[in-house]
Amino acid sequence: MDNKLLDLDYYNSLSGDEFGQEMKRGIHRLHQAFINQEKVVIWGDSRIDGVMATTVLIEGLKSFFSGENNLLTHYISDVEGFTKENVDFLVQQNPHVIILVDLECDNFEVINYVQDLGIDIIIIDHHSLAIDRANVISCLNPLNFAKNHPFYHFSAVAIAYKFLESFYHKYSQKNTEELLDLVTLGLLANGDILQGEYLFWMLKGSELIDNKNRYAIKLFVDKCEHKKIDVIDYKQGLGMWLKVFNIINDSNLVIELFTTEDRSRRGRLMANVEKSYDTFLGLKEKILKQFHKKIANLDLFNDRVIVIEDNQWDKKLFPLIGSFISEKYQHPTILFSHNEGSIVRGFAYSCHNLDLWNILQNQQYLLISLSKYHQHIEISLSAENIELLTNNLNQQLRNTNPQLYSTKNTYLRVSIENLGKNLYKDLKLIKRFNIYQELPQLLIKNCWFTNIKDIKTQDISNENLAHNIVFFILNDDKNQQGFNGKWEGHYSSEINPNCRYDVICQLDYNQEKKIYFIKIIQLINIQNNTRFENNINYPLNILDYRHDIISLKTIHEEKIAVKECPLQWQEVFDKSQQAMTKNKDLVLAYTHNNNSEIEQLWITFIQLIKNSIKHNQLSSIEQICSTLSVKKETLSIILNSLDNLHITYTVIDDKIKFSENRSTFLPENYLKVKHLFEEIIAQENLQKTYFHQVPIMTIKEEITVNKIVNSE
CATH class of the missing domain: 3.10.310.30 (Diaminopimelate Epimerase; Chain A, domain 1)
Incomplete structure (x- = not known):
């Protein structure tokens, strides 16, 4: 093989000059802002491409616009996008230049309104191309290129990087390649098809990620390695973690994760990223199970x-x-x-x-x-x-497309003695040049299982999640020492240790433990040519009053009932065990209907505290929890954060008395407390919504499986 095919130094990257005058005008105006110390605002879309493009621009430009005057700021748009109302909000920051990122800026009326205010606009977009060019300083849109041009399929994060590359080349000696780790994360999170320029960036960026030069990325990589996840795996790796975190939480937190200099804050944000991903895993499994039932029809x-x-x-x-x-x-x-x-x-x-x-x-x-x-x-x-x-x-x-689905899976047939370092190295060589192509699936025939055990995945609080993993040792006639493996989303009860199977799997590597293992894709019982299944008898009867307000009010005290909307399955399991022990029905006697906007809840919470202090009144813990729709443990975390605003509290019986030590506090402290409040409320609301809506059949299945696992 020609080594040049694998050598990044031989790749000739096209420059941002391909954008012509649009690029030249854009970087020239940005340089003027730098010379004149003008304020620049980066206004990005809230979806992950816009968020990561905004992050790349902030990291790339902060050395030019740093200082006490805070000349470089960012704003993440809400769902309404580029509107006059959002412009009016942004004008309060007195910007001279606005860089619009990934906002589908085809609203010429709003663009002209911004120009009339004396603010210059640079557009970075790739969604659509207006018939007429907007009246802006620069419009960097790859749809202006022919479809066979290497830039035609550029995303926002790619355009942002090219913009910085051209700016650096003209006005600085710095190297933009140090930003390719962030660009790589953006491409992974977007799910962009890797070709041409993207492939070059991905390979370079992967090297930077492996080196862990950026502290936030080091945290990411360490977490992935601990969870035995391939860092650049497009289904489970860094990109998916970011995408999930961005969807579940405030997009500003993603940017803060990579741009803040506060390492302790980064650590807390990273913990939130992990918790969001763990929550998503449990939700994904339940949602997919319901969709599979619909698809079966x-x-x-x-x-x-x-x-x-x-x-x-x-x-x-x-x-x-x-x-x-x-x-x-x-x-x-x-x-x-x-x-x-x-x-x-x-x-x-x-x-x-x-x-x-x-x-x-x-x-x-x-x-x-x-x-x-x-x-x-x-x-x-x-x-x-x-x-x-x-x-x-x-x-x-x-x-x-009459033949669209006439495809046949191809497997590489191996025996257990073939598994290990050499085979993995050969397979990874293919993966390196197409990360969206799964590692080839392996077929191991006529094998059996030993050392079978279930392990529940845990979140950062060591709480069990709904996502179960079966660990085992796989054996065949050629190598009875066996080989380690796992089967995600399944249970040990689905494997019969007395049967022989054909196993379709993938080979993987645990970076932390330095061992190779297989991941099961499909399991075929060769004795009857079907997948092994258990016939389940549900261990108790469940009465579901979650959506029956009238019945909720008439539940007798002696009933075994789940009265508060759960956050974890263990809360349901504990009550179900009580019901089975006493041979009674289990009643789902909770509701959850929090339709309030988190911003409005924050305002309500702050107003409650102000009134309590002003009138020297006590506030009911139960009433506050009901208003915010949170549990007492969650409220305690929120209350402890108020110390940053010089607000203290005292618990008297089942009520709270608030006190104010000082009437002023730092704006950044206010934002920290507000962000924490929003994170906690959003997280708990998501989990409660799940338990309020999860089908009764799923609850029965979870209780049954938990009973089987705990009885083994």
Whole structure:
């Protein structure tokens, strides 16, 4: 093999000059701002591409605009995006230049409004291309290139990096390659297809990530290694962690994680990242299980597209779930959700390199909106048009792609003696040049299991999560010493130690323990050619009053009831054990209906404290918990943080007395307390929403499995 193919030094990267005058005007205006010490605001979109592009720009420009005058700030847009109201808010910071990042800036009325205020605009965008050029200093949009140009498919984080590269080349001796670790994280989180420039950046960025030069990335890598996760794995690694954290929490926290100089704050944020990801794992498993039941009712042989409407789950999670479904069932997938009115919003994922975007464009007469965002497509339409859209898509795909699903899986057949370092090294060489291509699947025939055990995954508080992992040793006739392995999302009861199996798996490496192991993809019992299943008898009867307000009020005290909305499965397991011991029904006697905005809850909380101090009144703990919809333990964490605002509290019986030591406090302390409050409320609300909506059958299954595991 020609070594140059693997040598990054031989890659010739195109410069940002490909953008022509747009790039020259943009970097010139930014340099003027630097010379004149003008204020620059980076205004980014709240989705992960815009967030990471904003992070790259902040890190790349902070050395030019540092100092006491705080000349470089950022603002993450809400869902409304580039609006006059948001502009009016931003104008309070007196900016001279605004860099708009990933905001689909085609609203010329708002652009002209900004220009009339004497503020110059630089646009970084890639979603759409207006017929007329906006009246701005610079508009960096790769859609201006021909489709075969290397920059045509650039995302926001890629354009931001090229912008900095050109700025550095013209006005500085610094090397932008030190930012490629952040760019790599952005590409991973976006799910961008790696080709050309992206591949070069990814390989360089992966080296920087491995070196752990950036403290925040060191925290990430250490966590991944501890959890035995491949850092650049697009399903579980750093990119997915970031994407989940950004969806569940305030996008500003992602930026703060990489830009703050406060290491203790970084540590707390990293703990929150891990907790968010652990929460998502549990939610993903439950959501997928419900969707699988819905899909079981579909005719996937004749249906060319999976279309599901489900209002139980927060639609923010759909972009994370849709890709798993389309990949598992090898069908393009659209997930719809609507909470009010007749308008439904959906997320569409393709597969088999199918151009689902063009197919959906043919159906635009049925749609209200259609926009492409990296690997998923966002659509909205009237609920009454869902069935018609589904039929049209199926018909169009049958006519144009009749062989779309006639694919056959290919496995590399090995024996246990082949597993280990040499095989892993060969497989990783393939992976290095296409991280979205899974490691080849291995087929090990006629093998059996020993040392089978279940281990519940735990969050950072060492609390058990719903996500279970089976660990084992796999044996065959050629090597009875065996080989370590794991099976995620399954239970030991699904493996019969007295049976022989064909195992489809992948080879992996545990960086922390320095051992190789396999991950099961599919398990086939060769004695009856079926997957091993257990016949489950549910151990107790459950009465579900979660959505029955009248029955909730009439529950007798002697009933074994879960009266507070749980945060962990263990709370349900404890009550179920009491019910089984006393041979009684288990009653789900809780509700959760927190529709208040977190910002409004914060205002309410602060106003409550002010009134309590002003009138020297005691506040009921139960009332505060009810208002914020949190548990007492969670309220305690929030109350302890108030010390940063010079507010103390005293617990008197079941009430609280607030006191103020000083009337002034640092603005950054206020923001820290507010961010902590928002993080905690969002996290608990997400977990409670899950336990309020989880189907009764899932609860029965979890209780049954827990009983089996604890009895072994």
